[in-house]
Amino acid sequence: MIADTQNNQRPLTERPILETPFFESYKHLIQNDRYQEWSGYTTLESFACEGQEYFAVRNTCGVYDLCPMIKYDISGPDAERYMNRLVTRDVRKVVPKRVAYSLWCDDNGHVIEDGTVFRFSANQFRLCCAERQIDWLMDSAIGYDVAISDVTEDIAGLAVQGPISCTILKKMGFAGIEALKPFQLQHFSLDGCEVMVSRTGFTGDLGYELWIGAERAKKLWESLFAAGQPYGIRMIGSTALDMLRIEAGLMQVGDEFMSCLQTVRLGRDRTPFELGLDWLVDLEKGHFNGRRALLAARTKGLKRKLVGLDIDWNKQADGALIYSSEDAKRQIGEVTSALWSPTLKQNIALAFIDAPWFEGEQEMWAEIYLHRECMWERKMFRCRVTRKPFYSPERRTLTPPNDM
Amino acid sequence: MAQRYQNIVIGGGHNGLTCAAGLARAGQSVLVLEAAEDIGGAARTREFAPGARVSACAHLLHAMPADLAVELDLAGNGLDYAAQDMRTVSLSESGETIVLHGSTAQGKAVSEADAAAYARFNEDMQRFAKALRPVFEDIAPELSIETWRQRLTLLGLGLRVRRLGRFHMRELLRIIGMNLYDLLDEYFESTQLKGAIAMDALLGGEWGARSMGSVLTYLYRVAGYQRNGGIGVALPKGGMGAVSGALVGAARAAGAEIRTGARVTQILVENDRAAGVELDSGERLDADCVISNADPKQTFLKLVSVDHLDTGFVRQIKNLRSSGKAAKLHLLLEGAPRFKGVEESGLGSRLIIAPGMDEIELAFNPSKYREYPAAPVLEITVPSASDSSLAPQGQHVVSAVVQYVPYDDSPDEDANRAAFLETVLDQLERYAPGIRGQVLAAELLTPRDIEREFGISGGHWHHVELVFESFLFNRPIPALAQHQAPIAGLYLCGAGCHPGGNVMGIAGRNAAQQVLKGGH
Ligand SMILES: Cc1cc2nc3c(=O)[nH]c(=O)nc-3n(C[C@H](O)[C@H](O)[C@H](O)COP(=O)(O)OP(=O)(O)OC[C@H]3O[C@@H](n4cnc5c(N)ncnc54)[C@H](O)[C@@H]3O)c2cc1C
Numbered sequence: 001m002i003a004d005t006q007n008n009q010r011p012l013t014e015r016p017i018l019e020t021p022f023f024e025s026y027k028h029l030i031q032n033d034r035y036q037e038w039s040g041y042t043t044l045e046s047f048a049c050e051g052q053e054y055f056a057v058r059n060t061c062g063v064y065d066l067c068p069m070i071k072y073d074i075s076g077p078d079a080e081r082y083m084n085r086l087v088t089r090d091v092r093k094v095v096p097k098r099v100a101y102s103l104w105c106d107d108n109g110h111v112i113e114d115g116t117v118f119r120f121s122a123n124q125f126r127l128c129c130a131e132r133q134i135d136w137l138m139d140s141a142i143g144y145d146v147a148i149s150d151v152t153e154d155i156a157g158l159a160v161q162g163p164i165s166c167t168i169l170k171k172m173g174f175a176g177i178e179a180l181k182p183f184q185l186q187h188f189s190l191d192g193c194e195v196m197v198s199r200t201g202f203t204g205d206l207g208y209e210l211w212i213g214a215e216r217a218k219k220l221w222e223s224l225f226a227a228g229q230p231y232g233i234r235m236i237g238s239t240a241l242d243m244l245r246i247e248a249g250l251m252q253v254g255d256e257f258m259s260c261l262q263t264v265r266l267g268r269d270r271t272p273f274e275l276g277l278d279w280l281v282d283l284e285k286g287h288f289n290g291r292r293a294l295l296a297a298r299t300k301g302l303k304r305k306l307v308g309l310d311i312d313w314n315k316q317a318d319g320a321l322i323y324s325s326e327d328a329k330r331q332i333g334e335v336t337s338a339l340w341s342p343t344l345k346q347n348i349a350l351a352f353i354d355a356p357w358f359e360g361e362q363e364m365w366a367e368i369y370l371h372r373e374c375m376w377e378r379k380m381f382r383c384r385v386t387r388k389p390f391y392s393p394e395r396r397t398l399t400p401p402n403d404m
Numbered sequence: 405m406a407q408r409y410q411n412i413v414i415g416g417g418h419n420g421l422t423c424a425a426g427l428a429r430a431g432q433s434v435l436v437l438e439a440a441e442d443i444g445g446a447a448r449t450r451e452f453a454p455g456a457r458v459s460a461c462a463h464l465l466h467a468m469p470a471d472l473a474v475e476l477d478l479a480g481n482g483l484d485y486a487a488q489d490m491r492t493v494s495l496s497e498s499g500e501t502i503v504l505h506g507s508t509a510q511g512k513a514v515s516e517a518d519a520a521a522y523a524r525f526n527e528d529m530q531r532f533a534k535a536l537r538p539v540f541e542d543i544a545p546e547l548s549i550e551t552w553r554q555r556l557t558l559l560g561l562g563l564r565v566r567r568l569g570r571f572h573m574r575e576l577l578r579i580i581g582m583n584l585y586d587l588l589d590e591y592f593e594s595t596q597l598k599g600a601i602a603m604d605a606l607l608g609g610e611w612g613a614r615s616m617g618s619v620l621t622y623l624y625r626v627a628g629y630q631r632n633g634g635i636g637v638a639l640p641k642g643g644m645g646a647v648s649g650a651l652v653g654a655a656r657a658a659g660a661e662i663r664t665g666a667r668v669t670q671i672l673v674e675n676d677r678a679a680g681v682e683l684d685s686g687e688r689l690d691a692d693c694v695i696s697n698a699d700p701k702q703t704f705l706k707l708v709s710v711d712h713l714d715t716g717f718v719r720q721i722k723n724l725r726s727s728g729k730a731a732k733l734h735l736l737l738e739g740a741p742r743f744k745g746v747e748e749s750g751l752g753s754r755l756i757i758a759p760g761m762d763e764i765e766l767a768f769n770p771s772k773y774r775e776y777p778a779a780p781v782l783e784i785t786v787p788s789a790s791d792s793s794l795a796p797q798g799q800h801v802v803s804a805v806v807q808y809v810p811y812d813d814s815p816d817e818d819a820n821r822a823a824f825l826e827t828v829l830d831q832l833e834r835y836a837p838g839i840r841g842q843v844l845a846a847e848l849l850t851p852r853d854i855e856r857e858f859g860i861s862g863g864h865w866h867h868v869e870l871v872f873e874s875f876l877f878n879r880p881i882p883a884l885a886q887h888q889a890p891i892a893g894l895y896l897c898g899a900g901c902h903p904g905g906n907v908m909g910i911a912g913r914n915a916a917q918q919v920l921k922g923g924h
Contacts, residue, residue, distance in 0.1 A: 085715075106714070107715070107716040107717055142718050143705065143718065289716075
């Protein structure tokens with residue numbers, strides 16, 4: 001049932017950490033050797049300066065190499081039923097040429113991961129996510145007539161994000177791209193070769209993701225950077241991306257939650273409700289993995305919830321514990337991701353907060369450790385629950401986007 | 405509009421019938437739908453050659469709770485015994501037999517020390533089986549301590565074990581996970597004696613004397629003897645079908661309807677509730693509750709659409725072990741067989757061919773690799789010796805369980821079966837010279853045949869392997885341990901449930917209790 005790609009069939013010893021199909025193209029831009037492994041690939045934390053990379057996305061255009069994203073193609077007569085049972089959203093409502101952000105849960109209603117579901121046609125889907133899921137996907141296929149194949153190595157992807165992204169793509173010859181609405185996808189031709197473009201991203205900004213056969217990756221990168229050069233297009237690394245996604249209030253597996261297939265400690269699993277993602281769960285669509293457990297969880301009520309925090313002062317609250325009072329007698333939560341937001345000039349964080357504090361009506365304090373000239377200092381700062389996304393510019397959803 | 409039932413039971417095996425009787429007696433409407441033309445599932449009598457009738461699958465009754473038989477008035481509904489409290493005779497090629505009866509072991513091969521050890525062994529096992537009685541009979545406790553009821557159930561079980569006293573409690577905890585091979589070595593000298601005892605623990609399973617947990621399955625057997633009201637090992641008059649017949653009588657008397665030749669193809673689910681069933685004829689029948697006597701694999705991988713089930717659940721069901729290892733041999737003989745060391749008056753015994761535990765293991769080994777044993781071990785009955793209605797005048801029928809026969813779905817299945825029948829007859833010939841020449845008709849049902857004829861996945865005696873990891877709150881899987889499926893209104897009542905297989909009706913009775921408790 002699973003068609004493995006050639007790379008997967010090579011013995012492991014012959015495949016140390018892989019380079020993405022774009023690596024050769026952007027190698028000359030790497031200035032500081034800050035590498036990071038991500039699902040078997042060499043990726044970059046930053047190319048030169050993460051601040052500049054961050055501002056490229058907010059002001060012009062930043063490009064992130066998406067190749068290590070895990071991609072599964074799911075097709076067959078039962079593909080829609082299969083997907084609808086797998087994920088928490090109603091896949092029947094995702095019409096062909098649309099993309100849907102979604103979650104999938106185990107039997108206990110605990111989140112395995114989040115990712116995007118691409119629907120190409122009635123019977124063809126692609127699932128994109130950060131971690132490998134093949135065993136869960138294959139087990140989920142018991143009883144369905146579907147074929148699942150891992151196309152991670154076959155498809156190269158670039159996220160092209162920022163206010164000028166649309167302009168650059170138009171320059172590249174993607175005529176009509178401005179009509180593409182958020183979460184829509186469309187196929188374009190680049191020198192006779194097909195490129196799929198989806199209006200998706202992980203930055204909370206105007207942006208697109210470009211997908212092409214891995215063997216054509218070089219061509220795509222060159223055309224993109226040729227078109228974007230006059231606009232200051234630049235490659236960005238994962239540090240900048242992380243800043244962007246925190247401002248956008250987007251959670252990340254491994255930071256906000258652990259996949260329930262990997263947790264070992266009791267109480268570390270999370271339901272979609274705890275993650276504040278009720279809107280992704282369609283309890284009315286019929287059965288899906290975890291639905292019965294989620295119905296029960298909903299009746300029981302929430303013990304904790306992921307919320308956005310606004311913290312006094314300007315010291316980033318990484319890993320801070322949250323207390324109900326300044327004397328830190330009762331811990332009521334903890335920060336999962338924190339950022340001094342360059343755009344908002346605000347000290348923001350994503351945090352798990354216990355009931356009833358997550359309602360935001362009571363006082364809360366963050367305990368922040370500061371490392372100053374080789375000494376640790378502990379400070380308590382007031383913080384409050386705030387609206388997520390922290391930053392959401394109009395251009396994120398504006399169609400057509402402003403021509404720059 | 406078609407009639408709507410409160411309950412539909414899929415399958416008229418003895419557990420389905422017991423469950424139906426229980427529900428009907430509580431005043432509920434029940435319809436039993438049995439795929440086969442004949443009722444009873446693996447507890448059925450049928451003719452395999454003109455005038456020759458045998459228990460087609462299960463042949464010895466030994467585990468049915470006496471109170472269940474009374475409750476359902478099985479005697480009043482026609483159940484009688486052709487033989488009770490049967491002796492177990494271990495055969496040998498030399499003719500030196502060992503006879504086991506109650507707590508005595510007799511025979512030339514039984515030393516004085518062994519005879520004493522057998523009495524002691526019996527006493528110990530009786531004690532342990534008694535302490536574990538709720539484990540073998542009650543609805544499995546939930547593996548959770550969230551409610552007081554759950555806590556008390558688990559605590560109660562602990563207390564029963566504690567009440568054995570420090571010495572016996574420690575001994576039980578020491579042996580419970582052990583293999584029988586080592587335990588019997590601790591008690592006995594005689595190879596043949598150990599082989600005969602071991603068979604009690606091994607019949608039906610994909611495990612040998614050396615397999616972990618074989619002490620548990622031995623106690624499972626002993627617990628059956630303790631609750632059966634003193635019938636010991638018994639032959640129902642007219643074969644095992646008589647048990648099912650009596651259950652049909654009880655169920656019908658209480659108002660249950662029973663239809664045969666009605667194969668369910670789908671369990672209908674609406675709004676996340678069982679809503680009824682569809683038959684192969686296309687007919688749809690509505691019910692508030694659907695209770696499946698079919699094995700868990702069939703129920704959840706074939707009858708329920710996977711759309712209604714969670715991935716983890718389906719994975720667990722698919723991974724259940726259910727590869728049957730017991731075959732059934734039926735012979736029609738022109739006269740009484742002459743087993744070495746057994747008088748004709750002894751033919752009413754349960755005859756064992758298992759010269760020792762090593763021989764059992766050696767027979768088990770090939771079956772692990774889907775091969776047939778060269779020297780099979782057997783449990784043999786000659787029911788016509790106690791029940792003349794089963795065979796034409798002067799002739800005899802033999803009904804034997806041939807243990808460790810692989811589930812064979814290879815293209816060579818038919819040839820393999822024919823060749824293995826010869827192997828079995830050769831083995832019999834060694835213990836009953838001349839028996840080959842007496843055979844008028846022979847039939848061998850392999851696990852694959854049993855799957856086909858009785859609708860049991862893998863043809864497994866217990867529907868699902870009776871092993872530690874699939875016992876009590878794990879049987880067949882944790883999510884089904886209290887009979888109730890994750891889909892509201894859907895229940896399981898067959899041997900795949902706790903406590904497991906054998907003709908005893910416990911799973912059926914407990915399931916009925918859960919359905920009644922669950923309300924509609
Ligand atoms: C070879 C062998 C020998 C055995 N010997 C003994 C013995 O001597 N003593 C003993 O106590 N136990 C013995 N057993 C075990 C015993 O037979 C079983 O454990 C017991 O009969 C199981 O009963 P049940 O009612 O749970 O299931 P079953 O008897 O399997 O009944 C299930 C019923 O459901 C029906 N069914 C299945 N699917 C459908 C469907 N889709 N639609 C409608 N109906 C359906 C089947 O036709 C069947 O009638 C033996 C087993 C085997 C295999």
